[in-house]
Amino acid sequence: VQLQASGGGLVQAGGSLRLSCSASGRTFSGLGMGWFRQPPGKERDIVAAITWSGGSTYYADSVKGRFIISRDNTKNTVYLQMNSLKPEDTAVYYCAADTTYYSDYVERALGKYDYWGQGTQVTVSS
Numbered sequence: 001v002q003l004q005a006s007g008g009g010l011v012q013a014g015g016s017l018r019l020s021c022s023a024s025g026r027t028f029s030g031l032g033m034g035w036f037r038q039p040p041g042k043e044r045d046i047v048a049a050i051t052w053s054g055g056s057t058y059y060a061d062s063v064k065g066r067f068i069i070s071r072d073n074t075k076n077t078v079y080l081q082m083n084s085l086k087p088e089d090t091a092v093y094y095c096a097a098d099t100t101y102y103s104d105y106v107e108r109a110l111g112k113y114d115y116w117g118q119g120t121q122v123t124v125s126s
Contacts, residue, residue, distance in 0.1 A: 001025045001115040004015050005095045008120030011085055013101035015124070019080040021095030021117055029073035035080045037091035037122075044094065048080060049106045058106040062088075085124045092119040 005020040019035065034049035048069035049058045057069055068081040078095060096113035107113065 001028075001031070001097045001099070003095050003097060003115055003117035005068075005093065005117040005120040010123045010125065013086055013124055013126050015085050016081070016083045017085065017122060019082065019093055019095075019120060019122075021078045021080075023076045023078075023097065027101075028076040030095075030101040032100065032103055032105075033069075033071060033078040034096045034098065034107065034113055035069060036094045036096060036110065036113075037089075038053045038094070038119075039088075039091040042091075044110060046108050046110065047093070049098075049108060049114055050078065051104055051106055053065045053104075056104060058108055076099060082122070085122075087124045089122060090124050093122050093123060094114045094119045 002025045004022045011026040030052050035047045050069045066084045071078040095117040097115040098107040099114045
């Protein structure tokens with residue numbers, strides 16, 4: 001699976017961004033997908049995840065109520081709508097694919113994701 005993340009940029013606190021992750025190479029519609037982020041000098045952690053059908057989602061506590069993960073299987077794309085952004089959201093954001101096909105479990109563990117995009121920088125100024 002090849003993943004291409006886009007949509008990052010510089011935004012003021014309180015603003016919004018939408019990240020996109022386009023997939024190719026395998027059957028996207030059967031894959032669980034996740035968004036992770038890595039702030040400068042810190043570890044990479046999960047932000048949100050979604051099952052293959054979109055029926056179940058997971059959000060880290062720090063982004064609940066502000067971020068929305070969604071997917072369009074007809075476009076082989078997963079999205080992360082980020083609202084009410086805060087300076088602490090500044091990080092490189094990565095999309096990743098969990099190749100346990102057609103699982104209804106929302107995978108949260110970084111080590112369970114097999115394929116990764118290249119990352120897109122999100123910077124939130126105060």
